[in-house]
Amino acid sequence: MYYVRSWLTVAAVLLAISVRFGGRFDIFSSFSIGSNTMSVSAAQIYPRPDFERTHLLWTSLNGPWNLLFDDEDVGLSARWQSNDLPSQALIARDRVKEESVDTKVTQITQQIAALPEKLLQKNLFASGQGKAFHNKQTINVPFVFQTPASGIQDFGAHEVVWYERTISDIRTETQRQQGYRLVLRFGAVDYEANVWVNGQYVGSHRGGHVPFDMDISDAIITRQTLISSSSSVRLTIRVRDSTYDLTQPRGKQYWGAKPESIFYRPSTGIWQSVWLESVPSVRIADSSHGTIIRSDDIESGEVHAKISVQGRLVAQKYSVELESSFRGITIGKSPKVGLPRAADHVNIDLNMRLSEQHVGELPQHLLKDLPLDDSRCWLNRLALWSPNYPSLYDITLRLYDSMDQLVDEVKTTTGMRSISWTNGDRTFKLNGHTIFQSLVLDQGYWPETGMTPPSADSLKVDIELSKKMGFNGCRKHQKVEDPIFLYWADRLGYLVWGEMANGYEFSDEYVERFNQEWVEAMKRDVNHPCVVVWTPINESWGYPSLKNSIEQRNHIRSLYFITKTLDPSRAINDNCGWEHVQSDLTTFHEYGDASVMANASASINGVLQKKAGRDMFVLPITSAARNDNGSRDQDGAPVLCTECGGINIAAAKGDASAKADDWGYITASDSQDLLKRIEDLIMSIVRSGLVSGFVYTQLADIEQEVNGLYTPDRKEKLDAAKVRAILFEAEKVYLSHHNNGE
Numbered sequence: 001m002y003y004v005r006s007w008l009t010v011a012a013v014l015l016a017i018s019v020r021f022g023g024r025f026d027i028f029s030s031f032s033i034g035s036n037t038m039s040v041s042a043a044q045i046y047p048r049p050d051f052e053r054t055h056l057l058w059t060s061l062n063g064p065w066n067l068l069f070d071d072e073d074v075g076l077s078a079r080w081q082s083n084d085l086p087s088q089a090l091i092a093r094d095r096v097k098e099e100s101v102d103t104k105v106t107q108i109t110q111q112i113a114a115l116p117e118k119l120l121q122k123n124l125f126a127s128g129q130g131k132a133f134h135n136k137q138t139i140n141v142p143f144v145f146q147t148p149a150s151g152i153q154d155f156g157a158h159e160v161v162w163y164e165r166t167i168s169d170i171r172t173e174t175q176r177q178q179g180y181r182l183v184l185r186f187g188a189v190d191y192e193a194n195v196w197v198n199g200q201y202v203g204s205h206r207g208g209h210v211p212f213d214m215d216i217s218d219a220i221i222t223r224q225t226l227i228s229s230s231s232s233v234r235l236t237i238r239v240r241d242s243t244y245d246l247t248q249p250r251g252k253q254y255w256g257a258k259p260e261s262i263f264y265r266p267s268t269g270i271w272q273s274v275w276l277e278s279v280p281s282v283r284i285a286d287s288s289h290g291t292i293i294r295s296d297d298i299e300s301g302e303v304h305a306k307i308s309v310q311g312r313l314v315a316q317k318y319s320v321e322l323e324s325s326f327r328g329i330t331i332g333k334s335p336k337v338g339l340p341r342a343a344d345h346v347n348i349d350l351n352m353r354l355s356e357q358h359v360g361e362l363p364q365h366l367l368k369d370l371p372l373d374d375s376r377c378w379l380n381r382l383a384l385w386s387p388n389y390p391s392l393y394d395i396t397l398r399l400y401d402s403m404d405q406l407v408d409e410v411k412t413t414t415g416m417r418s419i420s421w422t423n424g425d426r427t428f429k430l431n432g433h434t435i436f437q438s439l440v441l442d443q444g445y446w447p448e449t450g451m452t453p454p455s456a457d458s459l460k461v462d463i464e465l466s467k468k469m470g471f472n473g474c475r476k477h478q479k480v481e482d483p484i485f486l487y488w489a490d491r492l493g494y495l496v497w498g499e500m501a502n503g504y505e506f507s508d509e510y511v512e513r514f515n516q517e518w519v520e521a522m523k524r525d526v527n528h529p530c531v532v533v534w535t536p537i538n539e540s541w542g543y544p545s546l547k548n549s550i551e552q553r554n555h556i557r558s559l560y561f562i563t564k565t566l567d568p569s570r571a572i573n574d575n576c577g578w579e580h581v582q583s584d585l586t587t588f589h590e591y592g593d594a595s596v597m598a599n600a601s602a603s604i605n606g607v608l609q610k611k612a613g614r615d616m617f618v619l620p621i622t623s624a625a626r627n628d629n630g631s632r633d634q635d636g637a638p639v640l641c642t643e644c645g646g647i648n649i650a651a652a653k654g655d656a657s658a659k660a661d662d663w664g665y666i667t668a669s670d671s672q673d674l675l676k677r678i679e680d681l682i683m684s685i686v687r688s689g690l691v692s693g694f695v696y697t698q699l700a701d702i703e704q705e706v707n708g709l710y711t712p713d714r715k716e717k718l719d720a721a722k723v724r725a726i727l728f729e730a731e732k733v734y735l736s737h738h739n740n741g742e
Contacts, residue, residue, distance in 0.1 A: 045456040047187055047273040050487045050528070051286045054409040059170050061235075061274040067139040067152070070160040070238075081236045082199035085164045088133040105255060108246060108504050112541060113261040115663060123256035125157035125243065139163070141274060142187070144267045147450040155257070157243040161269050166232040167197075169220050171278045179281040181311070182220055184235075185213040187272025187482065191241040191248055198233045207517040208241070208249065209480035209501050211272075211288060211524060241268040247510035249517055251478035251501030252443065259703045260661060267451045272482055282311040282318065283408040284397045288520065290345055293395065293527045295414040296569045298431060301353040301382045303414060307397055308345040315341060317402040322348045325394045326383055329354075329361050336400060352393060352416055354381040376433060384431045385415025385529045387472040390493030392529075415490060415529030421571040421584050424636035427738060428571075428692050430532075434738045436686070436731040437495060437693030440466050440709070441643065442474040444481050445702040447712040451479065459485040463494050465710060466699060468720045470727030473530075475576075475642060475695045478502060478538060480521045489530035497533040497573070497642075497695075498525055502541040510542060511555055518559065519566065526567055534563050535573040539589065539612075546579045546618050550628045553618060556581040576642050578614040586633050588616060589643035591665040591697075594680035597644065601684060601691045607639055638692045641685055646697040646707040647677055649717060664707035665697075671718040679726045686730045689737025 046052055047060075068075075068085045072092055080086065110116045143149040145161070171180050184195070190208030194201070197219035205212040220233060242248050243266070244255050254263035285291050290308030297304060307320045319336040331354060337346040354362075359372065359381060370377040370389060377384060383391035392413045399408040420429040427434045442462065446454055453459050459482060466474060473495025476485075480500065489496050500518045503510050518536055525531055536559045537543065543552040560574050560582040574582050577589035588611050590600050600606045608616045620630040648664025649671060651657075668674035678696075685691050701708040709717060 045484065047185070047275055048286070048483055050483055050490075051410060051412050053279070054411060056277075057170060057172070057175070058275050058277040061165070061167065061276060062141050064138050064165070065141050066136055066162075066164040067145060068136045068162045068164075069134040069154075069156075069158040070162055071134065071158060073160045075160065075162055075238060079199075080162055081194075081196040081201075081238065084234065085136055085162055085236070087136050090133045091131055104505070105244060105246060108544070109256075111544060112504065112539070113263070114665070115261055118261070118661075118663075120256070120258060120260055123258050123260065125257045141270050142272055143449050143452050144190075144269050144271050146265050146267065147448060147452070149449045149452075149454070155265065157257075158268065159240060159243055161239050161241075163237040163239065163270065165235055167235045167276060168232045170276050175278055180278050181215050181281050182217045183213050183277050183279050184216045185211065185275050185277055186270070187211055187274070188480070189237070189239060189270050189272075190253075190267055191250075192239065194238045196236045199236075206513070207520060208267075209251075210517055210520040211483075237270075239269045241266070246505035247503050247507050247513060249501045249503045249514055253501075261663075262705060264445060264703050264705075265450065271450070271452045280311070280399075280408045282309060282313075282316070282399065282401075284308075284320075284399050284410045285310045287525075287527050288523045291397070291527075293412070293414050294569060295352075295385075295393075295416050295529060296418045298379050298382060298384065298416050298418045301380065301416075302349045302351055303393075303395075303416070305348045305350070306345055307348060309339060309399060310344070312339065312344050318407070319400045319404075320346045320348065321398040321400065322350050323396040323398070324350055324352055325396075326352075326354065326358070326391075327362060327366060329358050331358060331393070336404075352382055354383070356381075376431070379431070382416055385417040385490075385493075386430055386435075387493040387495060390491060391415065392490060412527070413490065414527065417529050419532050419570060421638050422636070425738070426636055426638050426690060426692060428638040428640075434735060435472075435692075436734045437473060437640065438471050438727045438731060439473045439475050439495065439497065439642075439693060439695040440469075440471045441477050441695050441698040442466070442481075443477045443698060443702055444479050444485075445700075445712075453482060453484075456484050460488040460492070461714065462699065463488055463492050465714060465720075467492065467494065468724065469709060470724030471696075473497070473532075474699070475499065475535070477698075480524070483524065486525055486528040486530055490528055494530055495532050496528070496530045497535055498522070498531045499535040499538065499576075502538055504542050506542050506544065506549075506552055506555075514542070515559075515562070519562065522563065522566055531570065533571045533573050533585070534567070535576050536560075536563065537575040539577040540575060540579045540614065543575070543579075546575075546581065547615070548621060550621060550626055553581050553628060571638075573642070578611045578616050580617045580633075581631050583631070584634075584637065586616070586637050586639045587642040588639075590641055591644060591646050593666060594677070594684045597641070597681055598684035598687065601641065601686075602688050604633065604639070604690065607690070608633060639690055640693040640695070641691055642693075642695045643697055644685070644694055645678065645681060647674055648707040649674055659704060661704045662706045663704060675718050675722055675726075678723065682726055682730045683733070686734040689734060692734070 066085055068089055070089055137152055140151045145152040145154050188209055192206045194204045197216050200219045202216050202219050203214040252264045253266040259265050285308035292306045294304040305322055319338045321334055321336045323333040324331045332350050334348045334350050337348055372378055377389045385391055392415050395412045395414055397410045401407050417431055475497040476499050478501050500521055540546055546552050556574055560572055563572050571584040573585045573587050576587050588607055590597055617631045621628040646665035647668050649668050668677055685694050698708050700710040701712045
């Protein structure tokens with residue numbers, strides 16, 4: 001643990017430097033924590049590089065905070081938010097004992113776990129663990145207290161935790177006079193957060209995987225009117241993250257004391273970046289607050305933008321302008337469009353096609369890489385985005401006041417690409433071309449940092465490692481990943497299936513919680529061209545009675561239509577794996593070997609056979625009181641095997657690193673055997689030409705689930721070039737069935 005605590009000391013110094021120099025130095029993006037080493041990077045990464053103001057003033061709040069466990073939940077009644085956190089919190093004597101879990105939770109675990117017969121007995125948390133009190137500690141944000149990188153690494157069940165640190169107003173004197181607002185931004189806090197500035201309540205948020213922000217300007221001013229404007233104030237956050245509430249969307253975060261089967265250690269509290277940002281009082285809104293850039297209309301060559309504005313007072317006049325450029329060449333600029341009186345957004349269409357003059361200005365080396373006569377790169381001088389040719393346009397959004405003065409300017413990007421899944425021949429098309437999706441299941445865990453990437457570069461590295469093995473995308477599984485991941489996926493050409501962390505118990509409260517967080521996740525990511533499919537639910541998790549529950553079916557239907565209403569441009573995979581209720585795609589999961597997969601993939605009848613004892617599509621329900629028509633495979637819908645593989649390598653005799661609970665769905669004897677099994681499996685999927693893609697489980701080992709292609713610290717288990725050759729050959733075989741020589 002020496003390297004972690006040493007890192008905290010350095011981090012504290014760098015935090016002071018960050019504040020002193022306007023926040024341009026971000027601790028989180030400047031360090032990469034390996035399994036036993038620390039490396040320093042010179043990168044200075046704003047947490048949302050996909051939406052960045054031209055005149056950006058921000059400071060990172062990553063680094064040392066105070067943390068106190070509140071197992072008795074007395075902090076609110078004791079008004080911890082009004083003063084510094086106490087040095088200790090008592091633990092009641094009757095709490096120092098083993099917790100109990102109700103029968104329903106045990107039954108749910110048995111239903112969904114892989115290898116349920118091997119589940120641990122009495123895998124329960126022990127409250128208190130012999131302590132009479134908890135001491136206030138230092139935690140390294142944004143790493144959760146369960147991880148080594150946090151500096152704490154406590155595996156206990158602490159459902160209520162308090163964070164505290166001091167902050168200062170980063171706005172310049174000129175900005176204060178101009179009415180700029182000080183916004184506190186959170187990438188993600190799991191699960192419920194209440195926030196105070198010097199004891200003044202400033203807001204709350206529920207949902208552990210999505211961003212939120214709070215305008216704390218007035219709270220700062222209230223405190224600083226009687227003292228120097230440079231004085232610091234206290235920022236306090238109370239987080240509640242239930243250990244056992246399975247209606248809470250949690251993904252793979254386990255409710256047992258020891259990770260097992262497909263479940264991993266929980267992640268409580270702040271796990272993505274926190275920062276302060278100075279913004280104009282009236283400003284361009286990000287996608288979470290309504291700005292949408294639709295870039296799928298490649299036939300017209302136009303981008304269709306809905307640009308929203310925050311902070312506008314009633315009837316104030318503002319106008320918005322959109323400008324596009326490609327490789328430094330300005331392509332188009334819209335007229336300034338005034339905000340209507342009754343709405344805080346405008347709609348702007350802008351032609352993105354290059355003129356002959358624009359093409360002539362492009363450097364020759366670029367045209368060599370993107371030949372104008374290649375329909376995969378261009379459509380009538382419109383640059384297209386795809387995994388092989390990830391061309392992006394730069395977009396500038398500008399806001400003007402009634403005097404035509406520039407108020408705000410934001411830089412972002414978009415990629416022009418279209419997705420088609422209603423072709424009638426079970427193909428999935430990108431920009432009019434049949435595509436084979438070779439995807440990897442990416443769950444986004446790291447050994448020292450849990451769900452938080454060790455550095456911003458770690459997200460880029462995972463994409464590069466995946467592409468190195470020949471994958472053209474991933475299914476981000478049971479996690480809404482840090483937005484920097486999508487930033488790099490756009491730039492590197494990497495398809496992403498967006499997915500929500502599921503709950504496990506259906507109820508009215510679950511429905512309310514899930515709807516809110518799913519919509520927020522979609523809004524955050526809707527403008528990224530890399531995202532091609534939405535997957536709200538996995539394997540009926542949270543919906544155990546789809547066979548006979550109309551209510552559970554109706555909720556999945558409602559998720560489909562909410563998703564389709566917010567984003568009609570992408571395909572929806574309603575319930576990945578089986579028991580589809582309303583879906584654009586027919587997806588199935590099969591963890592058998594190559595012979596089993598060959599039977600499943602040979603024909604649509606094989607695909608539609610029960611998987612894991614579940615119907616592929618829900619059957620009709622007929623009763624005296626209520627009926628439900630069920631669902632069925634849509635003729636011509638793309639078929640994809642969205643989970644397969646999961647093959648581990650048997651531990652070598654005498655391997656001290658091997659653990660008794662290490663597992664995979666299938667075990668290979670060595671790396672050569674693993675490679676052969678992967679080849680046989682993938683070729684059995686594509687041989688018939690029916691299945692248009694697969695998701696291989698998984699990118700890297702996670703805790704006891706050692707079926708990754710890479711080790712937890714991202715070292716190859718087998719020759720990446722050989723895997724790449726297999727995947728390229730599989731793509732070639734699939735495309736040969738569809739008269740497509742690509």
